[in-house]
Amino acid sequence: MEAAHCQPPPREKWLLTEELVIRPLHSGDIYASFQFRTLWDTDFMRENKVSHYRLFPKSLGQVISKFSVRELHISFTQGYWRTMQWGQPFIPSPPGAELWVWFQDSVTDVDATWKELTNVLSGIFCASLNFIDSTNTVQPSASFKPLGLGNVTDHSFLRYATLPREIVCTENLTPWKKLLPCGSKAGLAVLLKSEKLFHSSFHSQAVHIRSVCQDWQCKTTSWELRQTLNSVFDLHNSGQTKREWSLFKMFSRTLTEACPLASSSKLYIDITDNPQGEQFELSPATSLLSQAVVLGDRRTFSVYDLTQETTFGTVRSLNLLIRWKSNEGEMLRPLLHAERYVAGYGLQTGEIHTLMYNNHPYRSFPVLLLDSVPWYLRLYIHTLSVTSKGKDNKPSYIHYEPSKDRVKPHLLEMLIQLPPNSVTEVTVQFERALLKWTEYPPDPNHGFYVGSSVISSLVPSTVAMHTNSTRERPLFSSFFPCKEESSYFVRIYTEPLLVNLPTPDFSMPYNVICLTCTVVAVGYGSLYNLLTRSFQIEEPNPGLAKRIANVIRRMRGVPPL
Amino acid sequence: NINPCVQIIIHLLSVISQNSAGQFFSSGHTNNWAVLVCTSRFWFNYRHVANTLSVYRSVKRLGIPDSHIVLMLADDMACNHRNPKPATVFSHKNMELNVYGDDVEVDYRGYEVTVENFLRVLTGRLPPSTPRSKRLLSDDRSNILIYLTGHGGNGFLKFQDSEEISNVELADAFEQMWQKRRYNELLFIIDTCQGASMYERFYSPNIMALASSQVGEDSLSHQPDLAIGVHLMDRYTFYMLEFLEDIHPASKTNMNDLFKVCPKSQCVSTPGHRTDLFLRDPGSVLITDFFGSVRKVELTMDAINLTDPINPVNGEEQKEVYSYADQLPVSEIIHQKPKQKDWHPPDGFILGLWTLILLVFFKTYGIKHLKHIF
Numbered sequence: 017m018e019a020a021h022c023q024p025p026p027r028e029k030w031l032l033t034e035e036l037v038i039r040p041l042h043s044g045d046i047y048a049s050f051q052f053r054t055l056w057d058t059d060f061m062r063e064n065k066v067s068h069y070r071l072f073p074k075s076l077g078q079v080i081s082k083f084s085v086r087e088l089h090i091s092f093t094q095g096y097w098r099t100m101q102w103g104q105p106f107i108p109s110p111p112g113a114e115l116w117v118w119f120q121d122s123v124t125d126v127d128a129t130w131k132e133l134t135n136v137l138s139g140i141f142c143a144s145l146n147f148i149d150s151t152n153t154v155q156p157s158a159s160f161k162p163l164g165l166g167n168v169t170d171h172s173f174l175r176y177a178t179l180p181r182e183i184v185c186t187e188n189l190t191p192w193k194k195l196l197p198c199g200s201k202a203g204l205a206v207l208l209k210s211e212k213l214f215h216s217s218f219h220s221q222a223v224h225i226r227s228v229c230q231d232w233q234c235k236t237t238s239w240e241l242r243q244t245l246n247s248v249f250d251l252h253n254s255g256q257t258k259r260e261w262s263l264f265k266m267f268s269r270t271l272t273e274a275c276p277l278a279s280s281s282k283l284y285i286d287i288t289d290n291p292q293g294e295q296f297e298l299s300p301a302t303s304l305l306s307q308a309v310v311l312g313d314r315r316t317f318s319v320y321d322l323t324q325e326t327t328f329g330t331v332r333s334l335n336l337l338i339r340w341k342s343n344e345g346e347m348l349r350p351l352l353h354a355e356r357y358v359a360g361y362g363l364q365t366g367e368i369h370t371l372m373y374n375n376h377p378y379r380s381f382p383v384l385l386l387d388s389v390p391w392y393l394r395l396y397i398h399t400l401s402v403t404s405k406g407k408d409n410k411p412s413y414i415h416y417e418p419s420k421d422r423v424k425p426h427l428l429e430m431l432i433q434l435p436p437n438s439v440t441e442v443t444v445q446f447e448r449a450l451l452k453w454t455e456y457p458p459d460p461n462h463g464f465y466v467g468s469s470v471i472s473s474l475v476p477s478t479v480a481m482h483t484n485s486t487r488e489r490p491l492f493s494s495f496f497p498c499k500e501e502s503s504y505f506v507r508i509y510t511e512p513l514l515v516n517l518p519t520p521d522f523s524m525p526y527n528v529i530c531l532t533c534t535v536v537a538v539g540y541g542s543l544y545n546l547l548t549r550s551f552q553i554e555e556p557n558p559g560l561a562k563r564i565a566n567v568i569r570r571m572r573g574v575p576p577l
Numbered sequence: 578n579i580n581p582c583v584q585i586i587i588h589l590l591s592v593i594s595q596n597s598a599g600q601f602f603s604s605g606h607t608n609n610w611a612v613l614v615c616t617s618r619f620w621f622n623y624r625h626v627a628n629t630l631s632v633y634r635s636v637k638r639l640g641i642p643d644s645h646i647v648l649m650l651a652d653d654m655a656c657n658h659r660n661p662k663p664a665t666v667f668s669h670k671n672m673e674l675n676v677y678g679d680d681v682e683v684d685y686r687g688y689e690v691t692v693e694n695f696l697r698v699l700t701g702r703l704p705p706s707t708p709r710s711k712r713l714l715s716d717d718r719s720n721i722l723i724y725l726t727g728h729g730g731n732g733f734l735k736f737q738d739s740e741e742i743s744n745v746e747l748a749d750a751f752e753q754m755w756q757k758r759r760y761n762e763l764l765f766i767i768d769t770c771q772g773a774s775m776y777e778r779f780y781s782p783n784i785m786a787l788a789s790s791q792v793g794e795d796s797l798s799h800q801p802d803l804a805i806g807v808h809l810m811d812r813y814t815f816y817m818l819e820f821l822e823d824i825h826p827a828s829k830t831n832m833n834d835l836f837k838v839c840p841k842s843q844c845v846s847t848p849g850h851r852t853d854l855f856l857r858d859p860g861s862v863l864i865t866d867f868f869g870s871v872r873k874v875e876l877t878m879d880a881i882n883l884t885d886p887i888n889p890v891n892g893e894e895q896k897e898v899y900s901y902a903d904q905l906p907v908s909e910i911i912h913q914k915p916k917q918k919d920w921h922p923p924d925g926f927i928l929g930l931w932t933l934i935l936l937v938f939f940k941t942y943g944i945k946h947l948k949h950i951f
Contacts, residue, residue, distance in 0.1 A: 094656065132706045139708020142682050144689050158910045165899040185656035186664050187683040210679055214656055214664040234899050382907050412911045431910055457688055458618055458737040474905045497901035505904040522739075 030071040031055040032197055032278045034204045037317070037492050039286040040296060040338060041102050042347040044251035045217065046261045049106050050204060050244065051491040052196055057230060057238040071277060072241060073195040075140050080225065080239070083133045086173070087118040087164050090137065091222035094184040094214065095248075096511055099353040102218075104311050106492045107244045109220045110468035110509035113143055113182035118162050119173040130175045142187045145179070151391060152467070153177040154427045157415045159386045159472050163497065164226025165237055178388070178467035180512040184219060186210040192221050195243060203275025203322070204283075207267040208245065218248040224495075242491070259340040270335040274322035283320040284490065285336070289345055291316070296340045300329060310493040312477030312504045313348070317490075351376050351475050352383070352434075356468075356510035363448060363518040366393075370442040370469055370510060374434035376476060381503070382412075382433050383473040385442065389426040389466055391419040392449040392517060399445040402430070405438045421449075448517050456519065466513040474503040606720040606761045609870040610713060611636045611646045614695060616727030616736045618652040623666070623807040624798050626654045628726045628768055628814040630676040631668050635821040636722065639869035647698055647713055649685035651727075651737050661804060668810050668818060670802040684711050692742045699723075700753045717758035722766070722867045726814065729769030731792055732777075748778040755781040762855070764867040768813050770795040773849040785855045785862070787835065789813030790846035797845050812844045826869050832859040 032054050039047040056072045069077050079085065091109040115134065123129050130153065138145035157171050189210050193200045200208055213219055224242040249266050251259065263270050274281035284306070290296055304319040320327050320334065328334050353373050360366035372383060389395055397416060402409045413431035417424075434440050480501040482489065496505045558566070558577075566576040613636070615629035633648055655666050655677045666677040685694060697703050698713050715721055727734055733741040754760055765786040767775050772788030779786065789796040789811065798808035799815045810818070816839040824830055836850045836859070852859050903909070 135704075135706040136708055139710045142684065142686075142710075144685075144687055147688070158913065161902045161904050161906075163901075163904075165901060167897075167899065169902055181687075183653045183656055183687065185653055186677060186679065187681050187686070190680055190682055210664040211662070215662075229899060235897070237899060382905065384905060384910070412907075413913065431907065458739040472905055474907075496904065499901070499903050 029057045032071050032275065033280045033491060034275060034278050035280075035282045035284065035491050036204050036207075037106065037284045037286065037490075038336070038338075039103075040261070040340075041248070042345060043101050044259050044340075045102070045248055046251075046266065046338070047102060047105075047246070047248050048266060049246045049492060050208070051106075052205070052243045053491055054197065054241045055228070055238050056241070057236070071197040072239070076195065076223070076225065076241065079133070079136055079140070083129050083136075084120040084123050085117055085133070085225070086120045086166060086227070087162050088115075088225040089117070089163075089222070090115045090141070091220060092141070092143065092182065092184040092188050093218075093220040095216070095218035095220075097218055097220075097509070099350050099508060101347075102248060103347060104350055104506060104508075105220075105246055106310070107220070107222060107224075107246060107495060108507050108509060109222060109246075110178060110180070110470070111512055112178055112180035112465070112467070113145060113184075114176075114178045115145065115148065116160055116174070116176040118166075119175075121168060121170065121173060123173065126173060126175065134177075141191055143182060145182075147179060148177040150424050151422065152179070152388070152425060154388045154417075154425060156386055156427070156429060158413065158429055158431070159384050159470060162226070163224070163495075164228060164240070165234070166227070176388070180465035180467045184221070185214065189213070189221065192223070192243065192245075195223070195241075197277045198275035202273055203278055203281055204271070205275070207263065207269050207271070209268055212249075212266065212268050213245075213247055215253065216247045217250045217253065218246065220244075220246045242495070259343075260338065262337045263335050270333040271322060272328065272333045278323070281322040282490070283322060283334075283336070284317040284492075285320075285338070286315055287318050288313075288315045295342055295345055296338050299337045299339075300334070302327075306490070308490055308493045309477075309479055309481055311506070312351075312475060312479065312481070314479045349375050352381075352471070352473055352506060352508060354469070354471050354508055354510045356513065358513050358515055360445075363516060365445060365447050366515065367443055367445045368466075368513065372432075372434060372440045372442075372471060374436060374438050374440070376436050378436050379476045380433055380435045381473060381475055382431055383471050385428075385430045385432060386470040386472070387426070387428040389419070389428070389446070390464070391421050391423070391425055392451060392464065393426075393446040393466065393515065394419070394449055395426050395428075396445045396447070397428075400428075400442070401444075402432060402440065402442050404435050404440040409433070409435075409440060448515070450518055450520075453520055453522070453525075456522075460517070460519045463514040463516045466515060468509040468512045470507060470509055472505070472507045475506050476502060477504045605718070606866065607718040608715070609641050609645060609720050609722070609867070610715045611641055611722040611724070612649075612698065612713060613646065613722075613724045614649040614690065614726070616651050616690060616725065616734060618737045620652075620654070620657055620659045621807055622652070622727075623654050623805070624810050625726045625728075626650055626652065627666050627668050627676060627810050629724065630666050630681070631810070631814060631818040632724050632766075632821075633681070634676045634678065635818065635824075636868055639821075639824065639865060640826050641868075641870040643682045644710065645870065646682075647685070647711065648681075648683050649690045649695065649698075650683050651687070651690040653686065659806075667802065667805065668815070670800050670809060672802070672804070682710070688737075690737060692736050692740050692746075695736075695742070696746070696750050699750045699759075701757065701759060713759075715759050718761050719759070720762045720764070720867050721760045722764050724766045724768075725775075726768040726811070729767070729771060729775065731771045731774045734767070734769055734775060744775045744778045747775060748780060751779060751784060752781045755783075762857075762862075762866070766817075768796060768811050772796065773851075776851050779851070779854060782854055783856055784851075785832065785859065786851040788849045789839070789844070791849050794846040813839050813846070813848060816843055821864075821868065824864050824868065826865060828863070828865060830864045832862045832864065835864060 034052045037049045041047055054071050091114050093109045093111050096111050097105055117133065119126055119129060134145045134148040154176050155171060155174060156176055160174060160176055161169060193205060193208060196205050198205060200206060222244045226240055227237040228240045230236045230238045285298060298318060302318050302320055304321065306317050306319045308315055308317065354371060356368065356370045358366050359369055374380065402411055409432060411430040411432045415429040417427040419426040432440060481498045481504050483498050483501060498504060562577055569576055613629050613633050615625045617625040629650060633646065636646060654660060655664050664677065665675045668674050668676045701713065703712055725734060729735060733743045735741045751763065761783065763784045765776060765784060768789040771790060771792050771794065773791045776786035776788060797812050799810045799812045801808045820838045839848050841847050
């Protein structure tokens with residue numbers, strides 16, 4: 017009998033996976049994370065023309081091929097992620113808009129390509145990304161290594177920019193939803209209703225494009241497009257009295273079917289803190305359980321597979337209900353978190369303090385701090401100090417690029433080793449600049465934003481991480497590639513800062529013009545009159561009687577009166 | 578080879594009767610555009626954003642697609658932190674009608690709404706990298722609706738509390754548009770205080786203008802909503818929205834009905850209009866000529882040859898093995914060589930300074946030292 021040849025089924029050129037992870041938080045809030053991933057086995061660079069875009073959106077495909085993009089990450093966030101109350105997010109993002117791009121090494125003028133790319137993206141996402149220019153773009157020298165494949169990491173092809181002031185609203189969600197293969201008509205995307213999503217404590221939507229391995233041999237690559245949406249819904253803000261969440265309460269919709277184009281459509285509920293069901297109750301019950309190692313911890317999830325008809329039951333719709341029974345339980349303290357604030361008084365000088373907390377009892381780990389400060393806050397780098405536990409902590413790597421007025425911002429990157437169970441404080445003094453009066457925005461008294469600091473770190477993990485990057489892992493655990501088992505990569509963002517710059521009185525030009533014109537008119541006018549006025553004697557006008565008498569006298573030939 | 582469009586038209590004309598062909602080209606426009614601008618910033622100017630969004634909503638409902646609408650909102654009211662119902666902008670009190678909707682695309686927002694950008698959009702003089710959604714790509718067969726709202730005065734309209742556009746500038750911009758053949762007919766609607774002053778100076782043909790108040794009068798707001806805390810709409814646009822809600826894509830209502838919207842009893846100010854520059858009689862101009870986009874469909878029975886599809890060439894497999902980059906390679910970072918700074922030739926100042934120093938040296942000590950150096 018000859019051995020049967022087991023051919024693997026021919027792999028689809030396009031693959032769509034969608035998933036929603038719901039994690040109940042200890043404060044009563046609930047964290048929902050959507051991820052939609054489209055994999056496309058093609059190579060934009062080798063094939064000169066691609067004409068058939070099936071699941072991959074054409075607008076992004078054309079952007080990638082026209083601007084020779086190797087990796088693109090763009091995120092729009094409203095709100096600030098509170099690490100101490102909510103733990104670590106699956107996909108971190110800073111408040112406002114953030115864009116970082118790795119270009120291919122075939123690009124000759126990276127700055128011009130970057131400027132064109134930001135303009136095109138501002139049209140696609142209806143955001144004012146065209147405000148990204150050389151005054152807020154930096155080129156990090158060690159942070160933001162590519163998340164996708166590639167053997168060359170020359171940082172001159174990397175650009176990073178944030179717009180902390182950028183607002184996220186329905187006009188950004190609409191084009192984001194239009195990029196999905198099923199739109200917002202089927203699958204998990206039906207839950208994305210703007211009225212509920214923006215009535216939340218935190219909302220972040222992002223698009224990540226990178227190239228990944230097609231299989232474990234990694235000889236060929238495919239393009240991966242991940243669209244992620246993270247939301248944290250507030251218990252009290254939504255007007256609830258009981259501690260109970262359901263899909264209908266969160267999104268005002270229920271699930272009725274999976275996206276027909278998706279090969280996998282799953283809903284995960286984090287039940288790690290609820291092994292026997294003593295904390296909260298989940299209905300409808302499901303027998304599917306899955307375990308995944310994510311963020312350095314092994315978590316257990318209840319899984320609802322939307323591609324199965326049985327998930328929806330007899331009512332043909334899935335409305336998940338999570339009802340709390342008890343209020344106990346402590347959240348695991350995150351190992352790394354950071355804060356940043358401005359100290360000082362007055363409108364001349366100030367001090368930026370960044371605090372980084374290492375909550376691990378005995379392990380120390382390195383963090384890479386990236387700070388990009390606009391040029392109008394002139395940093396005094398000689399006052400930079402890094403202290404841990406009261407003692408000086410010298411960073412093993414410092415990269416500083418000074419700013420140039422109106423051309424580029426400050427860039428400060430430091431690699432600091434955080435000692436165990438400690439607080440590390442980084443302080444630097446600055447002076448505020450006086451801008452030209454045309455450079456102020458229409459509402460200058462609101463203040464000026466300084467983008468969040470980025471802290472990248474390899475945090476020791478409690479369980480062994482998976483280093484084998486196969487495709488069977490759920491999406492939320494496979495975002496950051498893992499090289500070693502004992503630690504996992506994490507990126508956290510600090511708060512953005514809002515500083516007041518000395519603001520002039522904008523009515524002064526009007527005042528000056530009025531005053532000058534008045535002084536000139538009064539002063540010069542009177543002088544001119546004095547110099548050029550000549551006096552003439554004029555007879556007063558005689559009365560009517562006299563005039564008639566003069567007429568009669570003239571007729572008589574007698575001289576007038 | 579004759580242009581295939583011309584071929585289709587010739588074929589069409591030969592098949593259908595003369596009457597239908599005449600009807601086909603009677604109104605003179607083949608596409609519709611809309612430029613809707615709200616020029617006010619800050620939360621208490623909620624009503625101006627609601628005005629613009631209600632016109633946007635009507636225009637979209639009557640058929641103009643987002644690609645043909647340039648929407649400029651100077652501030653964000655829907656996701657403003659003061660809004661008790663985020664992602665909504667209401668036009669009627671008690672939150673009856675959400676004009677923001679679920680499918681809105683704002684092209685210029687926030688600080689981008691400036692006089693310069695507005696005039697560049699109108700005249701088409703935009704930088705080459707501007708995306709299509711931010712451009713007014715009209716031609717000489719386009720009917721354009723331009724709607725402005727905000728705070729204004731006699732002869733000017735204020736943009737974002739920091740600059741203004743005058744009626745002369747606006748008239749000149751329209752003249753540029755006429756000279757560049759960028760419109761067929763233009764409908765200009767303005768809802769500000771003393772709005773009629775803005776159309777006084779127009780001098781280009783085919784413009785019809787409407788304003789919410791005469792010179793010397795203020796346009797008033799309609800009603801506040803106590804839950805939101807601000808006035809929701811201006812009176813003129815409120816009654817205009819009510820009028821437009823009755824229009825559907827096949828309506829035959831004409832401009833004379835639009836002129837009658839909001840009489841003095843409802844509006845307190847006297848709305849004005851100007852039609853002397855317009856060639857057609859306002860009674861024969863349909864509302865849908867400007868607010869709707871009635872597209873004409875051409876039917877053809879001919880087969881059209883498409884080009885051959887591009888067959889992707891399968892290259893040989895790369896023998897190179899790829900791998901993911903290390904996210905935080907600590908040792909590599911510590912031993913990173915500093916970037917070689919590009920060498921720039923010395924500045925003029927430095928050169929001048931050194932020349933001065935050398936001159937002083939040689940003057941003091943005499944020229945005989947020169948031979949020791951060279």
